[in-house]
Amino acid sequence: MKIFLKSIRFYFKYSWFNIKEQFSDLGSGIVGFLLFPFFIWLVARLWGRFNSYQGNYNFNEILLYVGATEILFMTFLRPPSLARASGDFSLSLARPRSWVAMSFSGLFGRCLGARTVFILLFLFIMPLLGVKLSLAFKVINRLFLLLPLLGVFQALVSLLFASAQVLWTETNYFILPVSKVFLALGGVFGPLVDFGEPWRTRLLFFPPADVFFQPAHFCVKGEFYRMNPGQWLTRVLIICTALGVLNFFFYRQARRYHQSFGG
Amino acid sequence: MNSLVARGLSKRFSSRGSEAVSCLNFEIKPGESVAFLGPNGAGKSTTIKMLCGILSPTSGEALVSGYKAGSLDANRILGLVFGTRSQLYLHMTVAQCFDLVAEIYFITGKKKILRIQELVELFQIKDLLLQRVRTLSLGQRMRCEVIAALIHQPKILLADEPTIGLDVVAKNQLRELIRKWQKEEKTTLMLTSHDLSDVEALCDRCILIDKGVKRFDGSLNELKGDLAQVRRIEVTTSTLDLGPLITEKRLKYLIENEQYVHRYELSTHEFPMSEGLSVLSSHYGDSLQDISISEVTLEEVLGRIYMGYKT
Numbered sequence: 001m002k003i004f005l006k007s008i009r010f011y012f013k014y015s016w017f018n019i020k021e022q023f024s025d026l027g028s029g030i031v032g033f034l035l036f037p038f039f040i041w042l043v044a045r046l047w048g049r050f051n052s053y054q055g056n057y058n059f060n061e062i063l064l065y066v067g068a069t070e071i072l073f074m075t076f077l078r079p080p081s082l083a084r085a086s087g088d089f090s091l092s093l094a095r096p097r098s099w100v101a102m103s104f105s106g107l108f109g110r111c112l113g114a115r116t117v118f119i120l121l122f123l124f125i126m127p128l129l130g131v132k133l134s135l136a137f138k139v140i141n142r143l144f145l146l147l148p149l150l151g152v153f154q155a156l157v158s159l160l161f162a163s164a165q166v167l168w169t170e171t172n173y174f175i176l177p178v179s180k181v182f183l184a185l186g187g188v189f190g191p192l193v194d195f196g197e198p199w200r201t202r203l204l205f206f207p208p209a210d211v212f213f214q215p216a217h218f219c220v221k222g223e224f225y226r227m228n229p230g231q232w233l234t235r236v237l238i239i240c241t242a243l244g245v246l247n248f249f250f251y252r253q254a255r256r257y258h259q260s261f262g263g
Numbered sequence: 264m265n266s267l268v269a270r271g272l273s274k275r276f277s278s279r280g281s282e283a284v285s286c287l288n289f290e291i292k293p294g295e296s297v298a299f300l301g302p303n304g305a306g307k308s309t310t311i312k313m314l315c316g317i318l319s320p321t322s323g324e325a326l327v328s329g330y331k332a333g334s335l336d337a338n339r340i341l342g343l344v345f346g347t348r349s350q351l352y353l354h355m356t357v358a359q360c361f362d363l364v365a366e367i368y369f370i371t372g373k374k375k376i377l378r379i380q381e382l383v384e385l386f387q388i389k390d391l392l393l394q395r396v397r398t399l400s401l402g403q404r405m406r407c408e409v410i411a412a413l414i415h416q417p418k419i420l421l422a423d424e425p426t427i428g429l430d431v432v433a434k435n436q437l438r439e440l441i442r443k444w445q446k447e448e449k450t451t452l453m454l455t456s457h458d459l460s461d462v463e464a465l466c467d468r469c470i471l472i473d474k475g476v477k478r479f480d481g482s483l484n485e486l487k488g489d490l491a492q493v494r495r496i497e498v499t500t501s502t503l504d505l506g507p508l509i510t511e512k513r514l515k516y517l518i519e520n521e522q523y524v525h526r527y528e529l530s531t532h533e534f535p536m537s538e539g540l541s542v543l544s545s546h547y548g549d550s551l552q553d554i555s556i557s558e559v560t561l562e563e564v565l566g567r568i569y570m571g572y573k574t
Contacts, residue, residue: 006369010366010367013363013366014363014366017352017355017359017363020355020359021352021354021355024354024355024395025353025354090312090317090348091317091343091345091348091350093315093316093317093333094315094316094317094333094338094341094343095338095367095368096335096338096339096367096368096369097367258318
């Protein structure tokens with residue numbers, strides 16, 4: 001038990017180390033930080049222009065919604081984090097720590113670190129776009145509530161890709177399409193609630209809606225769309241469990257396949 | 264108990280391909296410094312990876328202080344330095360990286376602080392501790408890499424090309440520090456390097472492999488064989504009137520195109536150096552401007568051996 005607790009302490013520490021690393025390399029994310037307010041403004045404007053329905057959100061809420069989904073999306077499946085995790089694979093086999101646990105805590109920490117930076121930026125930008133700071137704080141408080149679980153989801157997806165990259169380097173090319181699928185199906189361009197039927201119901205059925213649209217909707221409105229918190233939690237936990245199983249399978253395959261190279 | 268043991272160690276990467284390492288046997292005693300040599304593609308890195316558990320052998324076994332390679336116990340007593348692979352985090356400070364590496368190896372609290380302090384003093388990097396890794400020069404970074412590999416006081420250090428890319432000064436400094444550390448902690452060192460001056464500076468024994476098969480296991484002098492007795496003498500003369508000495512058969516003249524420099528080779532067990540020098544001195548007389556003596560380098564020896572494998 002003592003050893004187990006010590007290990008847990010270490011993985012928390014490693015996660016914290018990665019958060020610090022994220023903050024110490026702000027330069028690499030500078031383009032993302034600069035584009036962040038522009039994206040919020042542009043997507044919100046486009047949505048206001050092209051969406052004829054607009055029955056669920058006013059313009060300020062759209063700004064807050066787009067800001068929240070962009071925070072989640074711009075920190076989703078980041079190639080440098082994946083490269084670090086898959087690059088550590090070999091070395092971890094010669095270290096007395098589990099690669100899965102270390103990479104998971106590292107990816108989780110990096111995700112939290114990056115999202116914290118964007119949240120700080122969000123608080124700075126919203127008043128400039130005309131949104132009350134108190135409203136922005138309310139959204140951020142709700143987002144903080146969901147961040148750990150969303151971080152687990154993001155870390156599991158990233159870990160899956162990191163194992164997959166050890167298996168087939170070509171999976172690198174899938175990262176962009178997969179993130180775009182999440183972008184399109186998850187309601188990052190605009191709230192799914194404003195989509196017409198039958199697409200609204202169809203898109204709400206897919207996992208991307210549970211990890212992008214629903215959290216952002218909750219942040220803005222204070223409730224999940226067409227489901228209670230228990231149902232949302234169950235859905236996300238099922239998604240995370242499925243990802244956990246896939247990770248187990250991919251890791252085992254990666255470990256076996258890793259034996260095929262020398263040099 | 265031996266520090267490292269390879270028993271019938273073999274690795275085949277595909278069922279149809281040939282063996283990258285074939286039935287390798289050796290034992291390395293505690294405190295020994297052993298160079299693991301071979302041409303490109305000989306199987307050196309594959310063997311090192313099997314010894315540290317990154318690769319599993321197809322057959323045979325690798326033991327680290329009696330533990331199966333790759334086991335938790337083995338990993339705790341192994342230190343690894345890869346010249347082409349960093350253990351440090353570019354955007355963090357050196358001190359933060361050391362702190363993390365210590366925790367990875369279960370070194371915590373006061374023990375961690377004291378150990379890092381000790382190595383920082385030994386490797387003289389106190390002024391680098393608060394610098395970010397990305398701002399270090401290659402030589403400084405390699406010093407830090409070595410410290411990172413030694414924080415948990417490994418009983419065995421596996422170093423794969425630790426001086427790759429370093430300039431002469433940085434190389435010498437690093438070697439000197441490794442030597443100093445090894446003297447203090449009496450640890451086993453296994454080194455692979457294409458820079459044979461590393462090998463000569465740090466190791467007393469070498470294992471030579473080619474195409475996955477062990478070709479030689481013994482001291483560096485044994486590897487040189489008869490060439491260990493050979494000395495090269497370089498004579499600089501002040502005149503072109505006097506030709507090289509070709510009448511003394513035990514002193515082999517090496518034909519080269521430098522007019523004022525004559526090079527000879529002699530084997531000291533056939534022709535003592537004192538006699539050789541006296542013969543040369545009387546031949547050149549007052550025109551003898553300079554004289555230098557050198558041994559056959561390990562690079563030449565290995566070059567000849569590798570060429571022999573190819574033909």
